[in-house]
Amino acid sequence: xxxxxxxxxxxVQPGGSLRLSCAAxxxxxxxxxxxxVRQAPGKGLEWVSIISASGxxxxxxxxxxxxxxxxxxxxxNTLDLLMDDLxxxxxxxxxxxxxxxxxxxxxxxxxxxxxxxxxxxxxxx
Amino acid sequence: xxxxxxxxVTLSVSPGERATLSCRASQSVRTYLAWxxxxxxxxxxxxxxxxxxxxxxxxxxFSGSGSGTEFTLTISSLQSEDFAxxxxxxxxxxxxxxxxxxxxxIK
Numbered sequence: 001x002x003x004x005x006x007x008x009x010x011x012v013q014p015g016g017s018l019r020l021s022c023a024a025x026x027x028x029x030x031x032x033x034x035x036x037v038r039q040a041p042g043k044g045l046e047w048v049s050i051i052s053a054s055g056x057x058x059x060x061x062x063x064x065x066x067x068x069x070x071x072x073x074x075x076x077n078t079l080d081l082l083m084d085d086l087x088x089x090x091x092x093x094x095x096x097x098x099x100x101x102x103x104x105x106x107x108x109x110x111x112x113x114x115x116x117x118x119x120x121x122x123x124x125x
Numbered sequence: 126x127x128x129x130x131x132x133x134v135t136l137s138v139s140p141g142e143r144a145t146l147s148c149r150a151s152q153s154v155r156t157y158l159a160w161x162x163x164x165x166x167x168x169x170x171x172x173x174x175x176x177x178x179x180x181x182x183x184x185x186x187f188s189g190s191g192s193g194t195e196f197t198l199t200i201s202s203l204q205s206e207d208f209a210x211x212x213x214x215x216x217x218x219x220x221x222x223x224x225x226x227x228x229x230x231i232k
């Protein structure tokens with residue numbers, strides 16, 4: 001059974017940093033792209049960042065580019081998100097998600113087949 | 126970016142009735158569309174991918190249809206465990222984008 005468990009959320013001041021982690025089990029972690037998706041209070045889901053199976057390629061949403069850094073350790077089956085220069089609008093539940101990445105021709109298409117329960121990040125003074 | 130718009134925001138349905146949820150894309154996403162179910166405090170759950178393919182273990186009462194810019198999720202006969210928030214996601218283009226969700230509540 002696939003299991004994704006996020007940790008590291010909490011209260012942080014604007015401009016501060018936080019590292020989220022996701023522990024994965026139940027599948028071949030090193031063969032799967034992984035992603036972070038967030039949901040602000042009362043809002044819809046927002047894709048944040050994705051990392052390839054090997055960790056050699058990452059893509060970020062414009063809203064977090066240059067502030068958030070996704071990484072993974074395939075030897076430990078863990079996914080991380082380092083968040084710097086946090087702002088109030090980064091307040092959200094952050095979900096770790098296992099990606100299904102389809103390669104069709106030269107293009108990639110990604111949806112998410114398993115999600116964690118999320119960890120809450122609150123940015124406030 | 127492609128904007129996904131879901132309607133209605135809230136749908137009140139009696140158990141056993143049919144629920145029809147809509148998702149519209151601001152430009153064509155072909156059939157690169159997924160649907161997810163969210164319950165409070167639980168992980169989101171993949172229901173449908175490729176606009177109409179049920180994910181593993183999803184009951185047959187859930188069905189998806191549509192292509193291009195207009196999509197529908199139908200729950201043929203609502204069970205008590207189906208009252209939740211449903212979100213669509215396009216994966217035709219980057220950035221990946223989600224709709225704002227439809228809450229299905231008990232009438």
